[in-house]
Amino acid sequence: MEENSRFDVQEELKKLPNKPGVYIMRDVDDTIMYVGKAVNLHSRVRSYFRTIVGRGPWIDKMVAQIARFEYIVTDSELEALVLENNLIKENRPRYNTLLKDDKTYPYIKVTVTDPYPRILFSRLMKKDGSRYFGPFTSAQSVKSTIDLINKIYGLRTCNRSLPRDFGKERPCLNFHMNRCCGPCTGMVSQEEYREHIDRALDFLGGNYAPVMKDLENRMLKASDEMQFEQAAKYRNLLNDVRNVAQKQKMTDQAMDDKDIIAIACDDNDAIIQVFFVRDGRLIGREHFYMTHVSGNPKEEILLDFVKQFYAGTPFVPRELMLPVRIEDMEIIEKWLSTRKGSRMYIKVPERGDKEKLMELATENARLLLSKDKERIKREEGRTIGAVKEIEQILGIRGLSRMEAYDISNISGFANVGSMVVFEKGKAKKSDYRKFRIKSVDGPNDYACMKEVLTRRLMHGLEERRDMERRQIDADYGSFTRFPDLILMDGGRGQVNICLDVLSELGINIPVCGMVKDDFHRTRGLYFNNEELPIDKNSEGFKLITRIQDEAHRFAIEYHRSLRSKAQVKSSLDDIPGVGPGRRKILMGAFESITDIKEASLDDLKRVPGIPEKTAQSIYDFFHK
Numbered sequence: 063m064e065e066n067s068r069f070d071v072q073e074e075l076k077k078l079p080n081k082p083g084v085y086i087m088r089d090v091d092d093t094i095m096y097v098g099k100a101v102n103l104h105s106r107v108r109s110y111f112r113t114i115v116g117r118g119p120w121i122d123k124m125v126a127q128i129a130r131f132e133y134i135v136t137d138s139e140l141e142a143l144v145l146e147n148n149l150i151k152e153n154r155p156r157y158n159t160l161l162k163d164d165k166t167y168p169y170i171k172v173t174v175t176d177p178y179p180r181i182l183f184s185r186l187m188k189k190d191g192s193r194y195f196g197p198f199t200s201a202q203s204v205k206s207t208i209d210l211i212n213k214i215y216g217l218r219t220c221n222r223s224l225p226r227d228f229g230k231e232r233p234c235l236n237f238h239m240n241r242c243c244g245p246c247t248g249m250v251s252q253e254e255y256r257e258h259i260d261r262a263l264d265f266l267g268g269n270y271a272p273v274m275k276d277l278e279n280r281m282l283k284a285s286d287e288m289q290f291e292q293a294a295k296y297r298n299l300l301n302d303v304r305n306v307a308q309k310q311k312m313t314d315q316a317m318d319d320k321d322i323i324a325i326a327c328d329d330n331d332a333i334i335q336v337f338f339v340r341d342g343r344l345i346g347r348e349h350f351y352m353t354h355v356s357g358n359p360k361e362e363i364l365l366d367f368v369k370q371f372y373a374g375t376p377f378v379p380r381e382l383m384l385p386v387r388i389e390d391m392e393i394i395e396k397w398l399s400t401r402k403g404s405r406m407y408i409k410v411p412e413r414g415d416k417e418k419l420m421e422l423a424t425e426n427a428r429l430l431l432s433k434d435k436e437r438i439k440r441e442e443g444r445t446i447g448a449v450k451e452i453e454q455i456l457g458i459r460g461l462s463r464m465e466a467y468d469i470s471n472i473s474g475f476a477n478v479g480s481m482v483v484f485e486k487g488k489a490k491k492s493d494y495r496k497f498r499i500k501s502v503d504g505p506n507d508y509a510c511m512k513e514v515l516t517r518r519l520m521h522g523l524e525e526r527r528d529m530e531r532r533q534i535d536a537d538y539g540s541f542t543r544f545p546d547l548i549l550m551d552g553g554r555g556q557v558n559i560c561l562d563v564l565s566e567l568g569i570n571i572p573v574c575g576m577v578k579d580d581f582h583r584t585r586g587l588y589f590n591n592e593e594l595p596i597d598k599n600s601e602g603f604k605l606i607t608r609i610q611d612e613a614h615r616f617a618i619e620y621h622r623s624l625r626s627k628a629q630v631k632s633s634l635d636d637i638p639g640v641g642p643g644r645r646k647i648l649m650g651a652f653e654s655i656t657d658i659k660e661a662s663l664d665d666l667k668r669v670p671g672i673p674e675k676t677a678q679s680i681y682d683f684f685h686k
């Protein structure tokens with residue numbers, strides 16, 4: 063991809079933050095090869111690009127294919143682990159499949175729809191009406207926490223169906239040890255039991271302070287009383303609660319589809335960061351550059367993005383989360399609901415996990431803005447900045463499209479011309495054109511150039527007239543759109559040829575020559591009968607050099623392809639009975655023209671598809 067070809071790995075490695083997160087390795091086709099998590103993105107990602115002995119051939123093979131990488135910053139290693147798992151399951155990168163186990167993290171499940179709910183350990187989230195908390199990285203911590211909650215709040219652990227099984231069996235040992243309030247006895251109402259569950263839900267929802275404070279007091283008391291085993295037990299329980307208390311935002315218990323949109327902007331640039339949550343899991347993100355944002359408030363930029371992005375995307379989520387309210391939010395909501403075919407909602411989170419996930423998306427957008435700002439500025443310097451330098455040197459304005467021309471031949475054999483196009487300092491290869499010279503025999507570059515320019519400009523004029531006649535209002539294409547500047551590979555002579563053609567056709571386009579020195583290196587510009595000096599260290603000079611080299615390369619490649627075809631033709635196509643089909647058979651049966659020349663008559667007769675008479679003609683052609 064063109065974007066990947068400009069990805070400077072060493073430069074991007076310097077910008078990695080010293081934060082936890084997930085990194086994504088992509089190949090030249092932009093396919094995700096590997097997803098990994100890191101406690102420190104800066105250290106972890108850089109380690110792949112160091113020379114490490116004993117890293118293993120499989121990893122070395124993967125590293126050799128890395129064309130670019132990207133990353134998502136998280137607030138903790140836990141969040142990085144969970145996000146890594148989500149992305150691996152969604153994208154199935156080929157190197158992850160063989161290098162990593164398919165993790166399934168545990169959840170705490172509360173069966174709130176039951177008359178007497180239970181708190182259970184679960185590996186899956188289902189839309190069964192239960193409330194889920196997690197996922198968590200330590201299964202043992204989850205089990206210990208469930209056990210702790212059951213003890214603290216006196217919740218049942220049995221699988222009896224209540225109230226159907228009231229009094230059918232004796233209460234279990236937990237009831238007699240005061241670890242369960244005994245709803246199976248029928249002596250605890252649903253309202254009383256619901257109070258226990260609500261306190262447990264409050265704990266799981268984030269109100270850990272009372273329990274942690276109680277455990278800490280018990281631990282200190284046991285230690286003061288020299289009951290060290292009991293103190294260690296409380297210490298372990300306290301650590302388990304702390305592990306559960308580490309909030310993570312990578313999975314949403316509602317299991318909905320939602321897009322979280324954040325924005326980072328400065329005076330001139332804006333980046334929109336979109337987190338995609340599907341079935342409650344954050345499965346990916348994308349960022350978008352917004353142009354022409356100078357002076358616009360965030361609300362207007364977000365409004366423009368939402369309208370443009372969701373007008374073109376085939377999928378509309380159930381929920382759209384924005385950092386601020388936008389104008390006509392209710393109308394946009396109705397429009398998107400119509401597009402979705404069912405009710406969708408636009409929300410601005412203000413508290414809780416949703417608000418924290420928005421903060422995370424915003425932080426990633428800020429990082430992208432600061433990281434890419436330097437790259438964007440460098441790229442603009444090489445392109446738009448370079449074009450402005452050329453404008454200043456030539457004293458012209460409004461320069462966007464430039465066309466450059468070159469001629470290639472060898473002693474007048476197979477004269478060809480090339481036309482390359484640069485727009486805003488970037489090559490536009492879709493508009494490149496090549497010309498095989500029809501009217502010139504022998505080495506006459508001026509005559510060849512005149513034919514190329516005349517054909518190109520006449521073609522453009524004819525297409526314009528045809529479009530006007532048919533009343534077609536369309537953007538001009540490669541020929542119908544004329545350049546703002548024509549660049550000739552040479553000095554005064556080439557420039558004058560171009561000016562003559564323009565004058566004959568009644569077209570007014572500035573023409574500039576790209577002058578080379580005795581060593582065939584770009585020296586300066588020839589414009590309005592004057593050679594203009596140009597700073598060889600400037601971006602404008604580098605752009606002129608790139609354009610000149612590109613025109614030369616494109617012409618030479620075309621000439622080389624014609625020359626190769628002509629060599630085959632001159633050797634075989636003059637033989638009676640040998641046309642394109644039999645020529646192809648011969649070139650497939652022998653490695654070269656020399657082998658065909660040196661082949662015996664019997665060797666030629668044995669070639670499938672070559673009749674004996676034709677074989678005789680080939681042999682006679684090369685031996686008489």
